[in-house]
Amino acid sequence: MACEKLxxxxxxxxxxxxxxxxxxxMLNFGIDELRLVNPQVDHLSRDARLMAVKAASVLESAKTYxxxxxxxxxxxxxxxxxxxxxxxxxxxxxxxxxxxxxxPIAQHGQVALVFGREDKGLLTAELDLCQHFITIxxxxxxPSMNLAQAVVVCLYEVKxxxxxxxxxxxxxxxxxxxxxxxxxxxxxxxxxxxxxYLDSQNPDHILRSFRRIFGRSGLNSRxxxxxxxxxxxxxxxxxxxxxxxxxxxxxx
Amino acid sequence: MACEKLxxxxxxxxxxxxxxxxxxxMLNFGIDELRLVNPQVDHLSRDARLMAVKAASVLESAKTYxxxxxxxxxxxxxxxxxxxxxxxxxxxxxxxxxxxxxxPIAQHGQVALVFGREDKGLLTAELDLCQHFITIxxxxxxPSMNLAQAVVVCLYEVKxxxxxxxxxxxxxxxxxxxxxxxxxxxxxxxxxxxxxYLDSQNPDHILRSFRRIFGRSGLNSRxxxxxxxxxxxxxxxxxxxxxxxxxxxxxx
Numbered sequence: 001m002a003c004e005k006l007x008x009x010x011x012x013x014x015x016x017x018x019x020x021x022x023x024x025x026m027l028n029f030g031i032d033e034l035r036l037v038n039p040q041v042d043h044l045s046r047d048a049r050l051m052a053v054k055a056a057s058v059l060e061s062a063k064t065y066x067x068x069x070x071x072x073x074x075x076x077x078x079x080x081x082x083x084x085x086x087x088x089x090x091x092x093x094x095x096x097x098x099x100x101x102x103x104p105i106a107q108h109g110q111v112a113l114v115f116g117r118e119d120k121g122l123l124t125a126e127l128d129l130c131q132h133f134i135t136i137x138x139x140x141x142x143p144s145m146n147l148a149q150a151v152v153v154c155l156y157e158v159k160x161x162x163x164x165x166x167x168x169x170x171x172x173x174x175x176x177x178x179x180x181x182x183x184x185x186x187x188x189x190x191x192x193x194x195x196x197y198l199d200s201q202n203p204d205h206i207l208r209s210f211r212r213i214f215g216r217s218g219l220n221s222r223x224x225x226x227x228x229x230x231x232x233x234x235x236x237x238x239x240x241x242x243x244x245x246x247x248x249x250x251x252x
Numbered sequence: 253m254a255c256e257k258l259x260x261x262x263x264x265x266x267x268x269x270x271x272x273x274x275x276x277x278m279l280n281f282g283i284d285e286l287r288l289v290n291p292q293v294d295h296l297s298r299d300a301r302l303m304a305v306k307a308a309s310v311l312e313s314a315k316t317y318x319x320x321x322x323x324x325x326x327x328x329x330x331x332x333x334x335x336x337x338x339x340x341x342x343x344x345x346x347x348x349x350x351x352x353x354x355x356p357i358a359q360h361g362q363v364a365l366v367f368g369r370e371d372k373g374l375l376t377a378e379l380d381l382c383q384h385f386i387t388i389x390x391x392x393x394x395p396s397m398n399l400a401q402a403v404v405v406c407l408y409e410v411k412x413x414x415x416x417x418x419x420x421x422x423x424x425x426x427x428x429x430x431x432x433x434x435x436x437x438x439x440x441x442x443x444x445x446x447x448x449y450l451d452s453q454n455p456d457h458i459l460r461s462f463r464r465i466f467g468r469s470g471l472n473s474r475x476x477x478x479x480x481x482x483x484x485x486x487x488x489x490x491x492x493x494x495x496x497x498x499x500x501x502x503x504x
Contacts, residue, residue, distance in 0.1 A: 017269070025401055027394040054394050096412075137411060139282040142306050145404075149277055152401045153408050156388070160348075163389060197485040209478050217469035226461050233449040237489050 004106035006158065007033040008151060009071050009078075009114045011122060016041045018118065020051025020059065021148035027055040029155035030162075034062040035071045035112070051148075068114070068126050076109030077102065080122050080130030081150060083143060095154045098134045099161040113154055118147050164218055176224045184224050185211060191231040194238045256358035258410065259285040260403060261323050261330075261366045263374060268293045270370065272303025272311065273400035279307040281407035282414075286314040287323045287364070303400075320366070320378050328361030329354065332374050332382030333402060335395060347406045350386045351413040365406055370399050416470055428476045436476050437463060443483040446490045 008026055013019050013036065026032060036043055043062060052059045065071040072078050079098050093101065102111045114130055116122035127133065136153050138145060145153075164175055176184075189207055192198040198206055219227070260278055265271050265288065278284060288295055295314060304311045317323040324330050331350050345353065354363045366382055368374035379385065388405050390397060397405075416427055428436075441459055444450040450458055471479070 021398060021401070024394065024398060028390045028397050028401075030391040030393070051398075053396075094412075136408070137415060138280045139411070141282070142276065142279040144306075145280050146273060146276055146303075146400075149273070149280075149401060149404045152397075152404050156405050156408070159389060159391070160346075192482070192485075195485055195489050197482055206478060209475060213469045213471065213475055214465070215469075217465045217467075219465065223461060223465055226458060230444070230449055233444075233447055234486065234489075237447055237486075 004103060004162070005033075005108075005110045006031055006102070006106045007035050007075075007110065007112050008155075009035045009037060009068070009112045010039070010147070011037045011068055011114065011126060012040055012117045013043075013147065014040045014118050015147070016043065016045045016047035017051050018147045019043045020048035020053075020055075022151045023048075023052040023055040023058040023062075025148060025152045025155055026058050028152075029159040031155055031158070032058050032061070034058055036062050036064045037068050037071050038066055039064060068129055072112055072114075072129055074110050075112045077105050077132070078112040078114055078130040079132045079134050080114045080127045081116065081134045081136070081154070082122055082127060083135055084121075084127075092133050092135050095134055095136055095157040096161070098132065098154070099157040101132065103158065103161055103165060113151075115147060115151060174220060176219050176221045180221060180224050181214070181219065184214075184219075184227055187228060187231050191234045191238070195234060256355060256414070257285075257360075257362045258283055258354070258358045259287050259327075259362065259364050260407075261287045261289060261320070261364045262291070262399070263289045263320055263366065263378060264292055264369045265295075265399065266292045266370050267399070268295065268297045268299035269303050270399045271295045272300035272305075272307075274403045275300075275304040275307040275310040275314075277400060277404045277407055278310050280404075281411040283407055283410070284310050284313070286310050288314050288316045289320050289323050290318055291316060320381055324364055324366075324381055326362050327364045329357050329384070330364040330366055330382040331384045331386050332366045332379045333368065333386045333388070333406070334374055334379060335387055336373075336379075344385050344387050347386055347388055347409040348413070350384065350406070351409040353384065355410065355413055355417060365403075367399060367403060426472060428471050428473045432473060432476050433466070433471065436466075436471075436479055439480060439483050443486045443490065447486060 008022065008031060010019065010022065019036070019039070019041070023034060026034060042048070043059060043064075048059055049056055079102060102113075105111055113134075114122065114126070116126065134154065136145060136150055185207060188210060189198065189203050192207075193200045193203050260274065260283060262271065262274065271288070271291070271293070275286060278286060294300070295311060295316075300311055301308055331354060357363055365386075366374065366378070368378065386406065388397060388402055437459060440462060441450065441455050444459075445452045445455050
């Protein structure tokens with residue numbers, strides 16, 4: 001089981017089959033803490049157990065709460081899922097972005113992924129208890145996903161990002177840590193200002209594009225070394241350029 | 253509905269609820285062609301319709317076949333899902349890689365995503381009819397996913413990559429096309445051999461790492477321009493380096 005503190009919170013779930021399906025998906029992706037807020041069905045019923053299959057342990061250890069506030073009382077950060085783009089547009093994340101945001105925090109503090117009712121999702125007052133909002137990009141023709149399938153997509157992304165963080169993803173090496181990346185960007189800034197590619201008055205404007213490119217690709221330590229090697233070579237060149245003066249002076 | 257030719261193929265599905273859930277997930281992610289190979293239940297039953305909800309059209313237009321070979325007869329490429337790592341290890345893709353591979357092909361030819369039975373997946377003879385193999389990374393404690401949930405993960409990745417290709421993903425610009433990328437790598441090869449960063453005898457070894465980094469991040473046209481700008485500036489410098497000779501000659 002993963003070591004992060006991540007709970008799946010279902011608010012007023014109406015289907016026992018769905019609750020069972022959520023448990024199986026949780027165990028598929030290595031999450032075992034389920035919190036149920038005022039469930040509308042018996043979560044230990046035959047139907048729920050049928051869908052949970054080998055994840056009955058998740059079902060049996062689920063905690064129930066009378067309101068969402070109580071379920072989130074110990075949480076450092078809560079992510080609410082919604083399709084209401086208008087109100088929460090500014091903070092709306094796709095599941096992959098959300099996974100990248102929540103995993104580092106879940107190493108230290110409790111994080112919750114909150115899913116609403118099958119028919120009408122989370123209420124405004126419930127979304128207000130969350131700090132971030134997740135939306136799953138679906139087709140306009142049928143945007144509404146099955147509850148358990150929405151959980152699957154979010155937990156799949158959590159597992160994927162967790163794999164990247166510990167280097168299990170596609171047999172790749174562990175991702176470079178923040179200190180390595182900042183040292184790389186610092187090096188890039190100096191080298192590229194020196195050769196006149198970055199504006200020394202405002203180097204960070206273009207550098208931000210590089211941060212985005214490398215941020216999306218998720219550099220590992222070997223790749224950071226390869227890039228540092230490139231900038232070392234550029235430094236050698238821009239150093240040699242300076243020696244043109246020396247050459248002139250030598251030849252004078 | 254998306255314009256690519258992509259069909260979901262279920263081989264001997266045993267649960268009507270699952271078939272219905274697959275239809276809803278398909279419509280959630282903009283895919284409407286379902287092919288059923290020797291289904292073990294009535295796919296038009298009440299249970300299937302119950303789970304399909306508003307995707308009854310997918311259910312009703314599903315085609316049935318007596319064997320997988322017949323279902324794949326018109327396919328240019330078929331992706332079989334499996335958890336049998338040993339036999340297919342070399343060609344095993346995660347769903348995101350598979351989506352990137354299949355979408356360009358599905359613009360022109362028919363592509364199939366093939367899923368096996370709930371209890372034992374696809375048989376060896378069935379996998380042999382596929383050219384690529386997809387595995388969803390799950391937890392060792394409970395690796396086996398629900399059929400419909402496995403379909404959800406694959407189609408979610410298809411939708412995500414489709415969004416990147418047409419530039420809908422996170423409001424980003426359209427991805428650069430292959431010709432732009434190859435021109436970039438060509439430019440990089442020349443510039444970086446010139447400054448002695450790449451070995452002129454074997455420039456493609458390190459260049460392959462850059463292809464992987466930029467491939468993962470998915471460059472858009474603006475970002476390709478920014479990178480071309482950097483290599484232009486490096487060219488300027490390495491040109492100036494060449495003029496050291498000229499400087500010497502001038503000063504001789």
